Amino acid sequence: MARSPALDTAPGLPRTRPGTGPRPPRRPGRAAVALAPAGLTLALGLWGIRRGNSMWRDESTTYQVAHRSVAQIVRLLGDADVAHGVYYLLMHGLFALWDGGLLALRLPSVLAMAAAAAGVALLGHRLAGPRTGLAAGTVFSLAPAVQRYAQEGRSYALVCAAVVGSTHLLLSAVARPRKRTWTGYAAAASATCLLHEFAVLAVLAHGATLLCARVPAPVRWAWAKAASAVAVVLAPLATVSQQQAALVGWIASPGPPELLGFAALALVGLGCAKAAPAAPGPLPLPALALPLLTLPGATLLAVSFLHPIYVDRYVLYSCAGLALLAGAALEAVLRAVPRPRAAAAALAAVAVAALLPCSIHLRTPQSRLDDPMAAARAVRELTRPGDGVLFMPARRREPILSSPGEFRGLRELALARHAVASGTLHGIELPAPRIRARMLTAERIAAVTDPPDQPLDDTPQERVKREVLDRYFRRCAQREVQGMVVVLYARPGRC
Incomplete structure (x- = not known):
C-alpha cells in the first residue's frame, strides 16, 4: 500500500500530521x-x-x-x-x-x-x-x-x-x-x-x-x-x-x-x-x-x-x-x-x-524648582517663639500656606490680609511704612527668600524689607534648601 505523501518525513525527523507545524506566536489580547x-x-x-x-x-x-x-x-x-x-x-x-x-x-x-x-x-x-x-x-x-x-x-x-x-x-x-x-x-x-x-x-x-x-x-x-x-x-x-x-x-x-x-x-x-x-x-x-x-x-x-x-x-x-x-x-x-x-x-x-x-x-x-516644605522646616529650626518672619518676595509665601504648623508662634510682619480671607493666592501685604514700623519692633526676623541669582522685586514693600534688614539687622544663620534660602536676622548682639 502506498503511503500518503503528507505523512512522509525526512530521515531522522519526527513525523507530523497533516495541517500541523510551528504555530505563529500568540498575539496579546x-x-x-x-x-x-x-x-x-x-x-x-x-x-x-x-x-x-x-x-x-x-x-x-x-x-x-x-x-x-x-x-x-x-x-x-x-x-x-x-x-x-x-x-x-x-x-x-x-x-x-x-x-x-x-x-x-x-x-x-x-x-x-x-x-x-x-x-x-x-x-x-x-x-x-x-x-x-x-x-x-x-x-x-x-x-x-x-x-x-x-x-x-x-x-x-x-x-x-x-x-x-x-x-x-x-x-x-x-x-x-x-x-x-x-x-x-x-x-x-x-x-x-x-x-x-x-x-x-x-x-x-x-x-x-x-x-x-x-x-x-x-x-x-x-x-x-x-x-x-x-x-x-x-x-x-x-x-x-x-x-x-x-x-x-x-x-x-x-x-x-x-x-x-x-x-x-x-x-x-x-x-x-x-x-x-x-x-x-x-x-x-x-x-x-x-x-x-x-x-x-x-x-x-x-x-x-x-x-x-x-x-x-x-x-x-x-x-x-x-x-x-x-x-x-x-x-x-x-x-x-x-x-x-x-x-x-x-x-x-x-x-x-x-x-x-x-x-x-x-x-x-x-x-523640582523648589521645596517650600523644606523651607518651612528650616524656619522652624532657626527660630523661636516671638520671632518675626518675612517672605521676600511676598509671592514666596507657599511655605506658610502649605505648612502653617512650622510657623506656629511666629509673627508675620508684612501681612495685612491672609490669602483665604482676601480671596488671593498669597495674601495682601501692608503698605511699606507699616511694614517698616512692624519690622523695627522685632529683635529677630527669619526671611524666606529666593536664591541669590534671582532678580529682586522693585516694589515699595520689597525695597523697605531689604532696607530695614540691611540697616538695623545682622545675619545670624542661613539655611539653603532647594530653590529657596532661609536667613535669620537679629539686632546687633542678639544673634
Missing part, C-alpha cells in the same frame, strides 16, 4: 495590551511618590487652594488661576473624603497617568495591532516626562488621560459616524478643555488628522460642528483666563533650548512615522499621532513669539503621539529580527537601564 503599560505606569508612579517629603511651589498652591471651601475657591478663581479651577474643585472633593497629605495630593495623577498609558496602548491596538499597542504603551510609561508628571499634584496627568480618551472617541466617531458618537466626542473634548484650556490644541490636532487622512467631507463637517461646540463651552473660561494673563508673566520667550527640544522630538516622530508600516485601522496611525505630537507645541511656540506662553507641560499629552509613533516603529523593527520576543526583552532592559539615573533623580526634591 486587548486586556493584556492595556493592563501591562497601566501596571508599569502605576508601579513607577507609586515608587518614591513622597519624593523625600518635598513639595514644589505649584503643588503647594494645589494643596492650600484645595483645602479652602468651595465658596472660597470660587472667589479665588475670579482673581487668579481660573485655568486650574476645575482641577482645584476635584482635589477639594478628594481632600474632603480623604486628607491623605502628599499621597492624596499625587495619587490622582498616578492613576490618571496609568489610565493614559492603557489608553495609548489601546489606541495602538486599534490603529496597528496588539504588539504595536503594547510597544506604544510601554514607551509612554517609560518616558521621563510621563514619570515626572505622574507624581505631581497638578492637572497635567488628568488632562493627558482625558485627551487620550477623547481621541478614542474620535476614532469611534470616524469608524461609525453617528450623532451620538460625535456628541460623546464633543462632550469629552469640552470637559478636557475645562480641565485645562490648552487641551483645545488637541482638538485642533484631531482636525488636522482628519485632513491628512482624507476622510469623507461629512465626517470633517461633523468634526467641525463638534469643535465649534467645544469652542462655545471654552469661551467663558478663555475670556476670564486672558484677564489673568499677568499670572504667567514669568514665562519667557522661546529660546534655543525650547526650540531645539521641540525640533528634536518632532524629527524623532517623523522618522518613526516613516519607519512605521501601513496598517488597517479607523485612521492611519501616523496621520493621528504626528499632529498630536507636533501641532499643539508648534502652535504655542508660534504664539509665544508675540505673547510668551510656551511651557512643555501645558502640552504634555503630545507624549501620546510620540509613543504611538515609536511603538509602530519598534514593532516594524522587531518583526524583522529572528527572535522578536528576545529582542523586545533585551531592548526593554536596555531602556530601563538607560533611564534609571533619570528615574531616580525625578524622585528626589532636587528634581
